[in-house]
Amino acid sequence: MIKIDFLPDKKNIKVNEGTTILEALERAGINIDTPCGGKGICGKCKVLFVEEISAASPIEKKLLSEGEIKKGFRLACQAKLFQDSIVEIPLEIKLDFKRVFSSNSKGDIHRTKNNFSIESNLKKVFLDLEEPSLDDQRSDWERIKDGLSSKKIENISNLKTSVEILKKIPVLMREANFKITVILYNNEIIDIENGETTTSNYGIAFDIGTTTVAGYLIDLESGEELFAVAKTNPQIIHGDDVISRIGFAQQSKGGLEKLQKEIVVTLNEIIRETTQKAEIDKSNIYETVIVGNTCMHHLFLGLNPINLAPSPYIPVIKEILSLKVKDIPGLSLNPTANIYMLPNISAFVGADILAGILSTSMWRQDKTVLFVDLGTNGEVVLGSKGELWACSTAAGPAFEGSRISSGMRAAEGAIDKVKIDNKSIIYKVIEDGKVRGICGSGLIDLIAELLKLGLINKSGKLIDREEGNFELSEEIKRRITKEKEGNRFLLAKSDETIIGKPIYLTQKDIREVQLAKAAVYAGIKILLKEVNILPEDIQEILLAGAFGNFIDKKSAVRIGLIPNLPLKKIESVGNAAGRGAEITLCSNKLRELSQEISKKVKYIELSSRPDFQEEFIKAMIF
C-alpha cells in the first residue's frame, strides 16, 4: 500500500500500487470533472504532482503540452501511483457546486399553487380502537378495518396491505393502546403509526439530472416546499453525458448496480439533509415523485439502458410507473411509501421534459409556445392549439463548458455574463473573486458581443485584428491574437485568474458553440415544419433548465440559438422539471394526466429526417 496526499484538501488515502489518481480520488471522496468519463480522450482531468512525479504515458504526452508535463501535470485518469505522492487538484476541475440549482422559492410555489389544488389519494386516519376480549375476538386486521369503516372511509371492502405492515401491527397496536393512525393510499394501508399523527404528512420530489440531482421536501397538507437541496450526480465520474453512463453500465462488471447505487446514495443524502433541516421524521414521507431524463430513469430503477443509445433508441418503458420504496435497494425511506416515476416521451426526451410541460401548463394552452431545455442535450417542445411536438437535439455539452478551452460549469469562479463596449470588457464572476473559466451563459454573451462588434463574422470566423471595425478601440482589438489553430480572443488576463494563466475564446470554441446552437435551432425548425408554421408564429419561448435561468435572452437570440422574438416574449422558467415533479407530487389528478399528456406528445426522431442535415447547415450561420 502507498499513501497519497491530496492538496488543497489535505486529505490522504492509502491505495494499492498501480491505482490511478482518479480511482484514488474517488475513494477519498473528492469529486473532479471528467467529461469523457476517464477514458483518456478529453484531457480535462489535469492534476499536479507536487512530489514524486510519475512518468507520462503516451496518452498524456498527446493531451498535455510539454511545459505541462515538465511542471508535473498529469491526467488523473491515466497516471498510476507507484509510490507515496502528493498531488494537487486544481480548483477548476473540482466539483463542488454552490449555485447551479436554485430551489423553487416560496414565491414560485405560490405561483404554481394557482395552477393546481392539493389533491392526494393518501389519507391519514386516526383510530381509537376497542381492546380485544373473549367476546370480541376480531383479528387485529378486522379491528382496523372496522375502525376505518366507522369513520366512513370508502372503498375498504377490498382493503389491502403488505407483509411489512402486518408484521408491524400486533406489537405497535398494543404499544399504542389501540390508538393508532392509519396511512391509507387508495384501498391500501401503507403504514400505521403510534397515536395521533394525522398532521405529519410529507412527500419528496426528485429531479435526477445527468449532472445534478435535486430534491424538494414538500408538506403534503399545505403544499409548501419546506427545503430543497441539490447535489452533484456522483455518476459524473463515469462521464459527463448519458452515453458514457450507458457505456459504463454495459462494459463494467456490476456497472449498472453501481450506477443505481450512486443515485440512491445521493437521494439518501438529500433525504437526510432536507428532513434534518425541516426537523421532520423521514418515516412521515409517504410519497415520492421522480423525474429525470430517460437514462437516469432507467438507472434509478436498475433497468438496463443498453438499448437507449444505439439506433433505433428503445427505452424499456416510457409509461408512468408506480412502485414502492422497497423495490429500490438501499433507498432509505419508509419501505411501503409510494414512488411515482413520471412517464418518458422517448429515449432522449425524458420525464424531466414532461414535468416541464406540466409545470408550464403549455399542454393546455391555445397559443403557440416553444419550450427549450438546454443541458447536455437540447430538448425542444413545441405546443400549438393543445397539440405537442418534441425532439431531442444532440447539442453536446458545449453549453455546460465541455469541449471549450476554458469552459467550466456555472460554478464558483465561472464568468457567467460578459459585456463589451468600445473600450473595455466587463464580466461577472459567480461568487465574485477571481476567474477560473467561462460557463455557458458567459460564452453565449461573449460570442454575441463579438458578433455585435463585428469581430466574429457570419460564418463564425474570429477575424484578424486588422480587419476589425475602425471605430473599435485598440484595447479591444489587441485582444485578438493569431495562433496556429486560428485566432483567439483574450477574455481575462493572467492576473485576473486563479490559475494565473489568461483565458481565451478560441476559434475552436466558437465552432463548438456554432455546432451546438445549430443543432438546437435545426431541431426547432423541424418541429415548426411539422406544425407547418414559421418562427415568427411562435407567441412565447420558455427557456428551462439551470442554464436557461442564467442565459441572456438577447445574446441567445443574437447567436441564433432561439428564434428572434421580442424579448418580452421570451421567459426563463427556471427549474421547470423540479417544479413539475413538485406539483405532480401534490396532485394525483395531475399525475394521472401526465400519462395522457405524454401520449399526446408527438416525438420527432431527427436522425430519421433527411431534411435535418440541411436545416443544421443553414443554422450554422450566425
Added chain:
Amino acid sequence: MIKIDFLPDKKNIKVNEGTTILEALERAGINIDTPCGGKGICGKCKVLFVEEISAASPIEKKLLSEGEIKKGFRLACQAKLFQDSIVEIPLEIKLDFKRVFSSNSKGDIHRTKNNFSIESNLKKVFLDLEEPSLDDQRSDWERIKDGLSSKKIENISNLKTSVEILKKIPVLMREANFKITVILYNNEIIDIENGETTTSNYGIAFDIGTTTVAGYLIDLESGEELFAVAKTNPQIIHGDDVISRIGFAQQSKGGLEKLQKEIVVTLNEIIRETTQKAEIDKSNIYETVIVGNTCMHHLFLGLNPINLAPSPYIPVIKEILSLKVKDIPGLSLNPTANIYMLPNISAFVGADILAGILSTSMWRQDKTVLFVDLGTNGEVVLGSKGELWACSTAAGPAFEGSRISSGMRAAEGAIDKVKIDNKSIIYKVIEDGKVRGICGSGLIDLIAELLKLGLINKSGKLIDREEGNFELSEEIKRRITKEKEGNRFLLAKSDETIIGKPIYLTQKDIREVQLAKAAVYAGIKILLKEVNILPEDIQEILLAGAFGNFIDKKSAVRIGLIPNLPLKKIESVGNAAGRGAEITLCSNKLRELSQEISKKVKYIELSSRPDFQEEFIKAMIF
C-alpha cells in the same frame, strides 16, 4: 472445543464446552423428539452416554429413574458437554418419519376433479413480436402490450408489472429474438420467458402442520398431482405444540425469524424434491397455495404470533392474503410468483381446517355433517343446512403419543393396531419389525379392547387382575400388574421391543386419553347445542388428518371420542387440508369462495362457555 460422537449415526461434531446435547444434535443435523421444546419438563429426550458420562442435574434426577441415571441415560436438553464424549441416540426418540403422510393419490385427485373445474386467472401467451426500428420506436413494454392486445387479451389497458420483470425485459427480449412467452396474472405480467413455453404451467400447494409439512406439485394445465412430499417440520425441536413455538418466538432473540426460516427451508426442500422428481423447472411454478394452522400461517409470514396464545386469542389477520414469493425471505421460487394464504377461522382453527371444509364440500351440503381433525389440537366443525360452526378443543398431544409412557408418533416401530381376544394380543407394527412404542391409533384400539373385555371400567380405572372377567384367560389377566401409581397393562414383552424393555399401558396413560377424548367430545356437544340438535341427528362423521386415516372407527366410537353412529356413516377423509390446498390452487373461483366460507363459519370460543366444563366432565366417562 470438544468432540462429540453420536451413535448410531456415527456423526461427530465439535462444540464449545458447556453446549447441551440438544444444541449439539441440532448442529449435527440429527432431529430428535422434544415434546416440551427442551424445557426439562417432559423427560422424553433421553440419550445414553456411552463414554464420559456427565453429572446428572437436579432436573434429570427428578425425571429419570435411578437405574437410568446409573446406566448413563441423561436428558439431551439438560446434559451439558464438557469433554469429548460418545452419546447414543435411542431409536424411539429419533425423528425420521416414513409413513406419516400419504400423498393424494391419482384416485383421490380424480375424485376431487368432479368437484371443481380447473380455472385460473393465470394465462401464458406466446408473442412473436416485430423488431424495433427508427420507424417503430415503441418501448419494449409497449411492444409487449400491443402484442397482447393483438391476441385479444382483455384488461390490458391497465397492464402492470414489477421492477424485477422490467429489469429482465430488455435483455431477454433480444436474446429471444422477440419471441417470448408472457405470464399474465389478471392484468399483471408476472414473468416473461424465452420462446414458446405455454404448456409449462405449474403450481405447488403446501399444508404446513405443527408436526409435518406436506407439499403437492400440480400441473395447472391438467390439474394432475405430479408429486407429493412430506417432511418433518424442523420447528419441532422447539416443542411439539404451537404453544411452545409461540413461546420460542417470544423468548428467544431472533426466534420469530428462526421459526420462519425453518419453515422456508423445509418448503425449499420440498420444492427441490418434487420438481426434480417431476423433471420440471421450478421457474415454471407461478402459483402457490398455503394452508396451515393459524400459528404456522403467522410464522410462515413472519407475523408475531404472541397474541394467539394468551386469552383472548387474537390473530394478526384471518382474511385470505395474496402476496408474492419475494415477500417471504429465502423462499426459492420465482420471486414474482403468487402466494395465496387461505383464510383462518380463529386463533386455533386455521386455514387447514377451512381447506378441509372446502375439500369435503361440507360447506354446500344440506345434511348434518361433523368434521373432526385430530392432531395436536382437536378441531371440530359442524355443518348443517349450509351453516357451519367450529371450535377448537385442547385435546393435547396424547393422540400423537406425547405424555403417554410408551407413546410415539405413527412412525416406524409404532404399534398402530391392537386386537385382544380371550387368549391373546395381536398387534400391528408400522413397517413391521420390532416394537418401539405405541401411537395414537394403537392406543385407542388398546383402550377400546380393554373396555370391551371389562379390564377398564366406565370411570377409566384399569381394574385389578383378580377383579377381571371370569371367562378371561390367565394369559391376559396376568398382564395386569400393580404399581405405586396404579395398575398397568403389559402390551409388549421385552423380547418384542427394540429397546429390550416391555411396553405398558399405565393408569396415567388412560387418564391422558380420557382427558383428550373428553375435550373433543365436549366440543362436539357444545356445537350440537348451538345448532340445537342431538348426536343422533348427525348424518355423517368425517375424520380428517393423518391420524384420522389410521384410526379404527369402531374403537373411536367405543372410547367415546366421537358420537355413536353406524360405522358406514363414519368416513376417513385423509389429508383433507392438503387436498383443499390443491383444489384451491387449481380454481380461483374456489379461492374467492374460501373467503366467503371462512366468514360463514361461526366460531365458538369454548373457554368462554360456562357449560363446557360440565360437558367435559360428563364426557370423561367411557
